[in-house]
Amino acid sequence: MISQPYRLYVERSDPARNMARYYAMSIEPNLFGDICLLRKWGRIGTRGQMMVHHFRREEEAVRLFLDVLRRKRKRGYRPRASMPI
Numbered sequence: 001m002i003s004q005p006y007r008l009y010v011e012r013s014d015p016a017r018n019m020a021r022y023y024a025m026s027i028e029p030n031l032f033g034d035i036c037l038l039r040k041w042g043r044i045g046t047r048g049q050m051m052v053h054h055f056r057r058e059e060e061a062v063r064l065f066l067d068v069l070r071r072k073r074k075r076g077y078r079p080r081a082s083m084p085i
Contacts, residue, residue: 002029002058006065010077011044020044023072027061030054035061039068 006027013020024040035055042048055061 002027002035006062008065008069009080010072011080012075012077013044021077022048023077025065025068027058027065037061037064 006025008025009022010024011020011022020043022040022042022044026038028036028038030036035058037053037055039051039053040048053061053064055064
């Protein structure tokens with residue numbers, strides 16, 4: 001069971017370079033009791049790509065979540081006021 005919700009949606013835009021990207025992550029349990037880190041990214045307005053990481057323990061998923069968050073912040077991704085559905 002996940003102790004608290006982990007969800008993130010950030011965007012990076014630069015009109016001069018025609019750049020409009022998003023990055024979304026969440027930690028979710030699966031049906032087999034494992035913890036999954038779901039990562040989605042792509043150009044804003046598109047379906048983009050998705051990657052799923054499976055972990056036995058929540059701490060491992062949180063560690064990767066925070067590591068990816070730090071890297072995205074360094075590259076200029078910033079949170080948006082409301083997360084799209």
